[in-house]
Amino acid sequence: MPMSQSFKERLFPIAEQLVEHFGSPFHVYDEVGIRETGENLKKLFAGVEGFREYYAVKALPNPEILKLMFDMGFGFDCSSIGELVLSRQVGGRGEDIMFTSNNTNQTEFEVAAADGGCILNLDDISLIDKVPEFPELICFRYNPGPRRTGNVIIGNPVEAKYGVTHDQVVDAYRQAQKRGAKRFGVHTMVASNELDYTYMVETARMMLEIVELVEGELGIQFEFINIGGGVGIPYQPDQAPLDIAAMAAEIEEQFKAFREKHSYVPRMYMESGRFMTGPHGCLVTSAINYKNIYRNYIGVDACMSALMRPALYDAYHHIDVIGKENVPKDQVYDVVGSLCENNDKFAVQRELPKIDEGDILVIHDTGAHGHAMGFQYNAKLRPKELLLRADGSVQLIRREETLDDYFATLKFDDNVFLAKQG
């Protein structure tokens, strides 16, 4: 069930004009779809006290998209200085921002504390003494290790570099208290692209248990739990979406039970990236070459610099050909870019309608971890980004990279080091 029917109905009729006006390739995002997903999330979780989504900025770090999130009352999940700065540029301040770095350096701590600060989410107990000015509100990322398995993509928590272990977690908060912390939260991220909602419910349960554990040992009350991102989307046409309504209902039950037992309840945060924007973006690219060797290849004007997921994860992205939605899929193609890497393929042995040069292809579900993951290897530059507004207008929200951008890091004064002679 990739890309919504509504997005298709608004995009496909204007796709050709968009290509004429802006030139291909481009990613285009759907304001209506993003807002609907966000409003629905708020509605479903309204029964969970203090629910807040912190949009995972890395999924689609474009200020126009972040403004939509902020407008819906969402905060930002950041893990780098660039993401912090971006979130602040669109108005995020203080507790609007959750900073979940790992292998954190001093500059990151400084920027995190500057400019109104943020919720600092520490990845390790060794970092407690390295925080220059310890904040009053502190959070730790919890790694359940062998207590939790099952999510296919993120893998076994024992092998994950993130977070404090189960045995360290009480001590982490104790040490934070010693450094002056007075307000507390706890965070985890144990799933990626998970379609089974019960996995997310289990994560919420696990976090409430950690809250109980630490409260029992140290007598501190937690202000929030953050269950991280990882809510999946169906990329394959026959996949069912995650049952977000059931997820919300079951988590609400847990929070109600917690309140009855403890007479208070922490707020619940989550930091979805993919779920919020993934299906509401697509990569529009033109067929420029057809090649018939051992296989049939359709060469398009985008390449993996615009979308890494197929090459990186062997990920499936559904493809439509504009104007040929009802043409029988009686051809088998590899749809490829021009990068000198044989895994630069958007689709492998895909059944598609017969594609002619000049046809416009729509590669679905590029609204999260799409453009953002692009790179410049092979001097293949990243394409532009467009936003289909609620009023039907289409706005350029990032231009394509140019050769000037590519060469920008080569313009500097000579800087030559000569070792001192002993």
Ligand SMILES: *Cc1c(COP(=O)(O)O)cnc(C)c1O
């Ligand atoms: C990547 C990431 C997210 C978002 O993950 P999605 O799978 O896009 O929901 C959230 N939190 C953290 C800490 C992350 O690293």
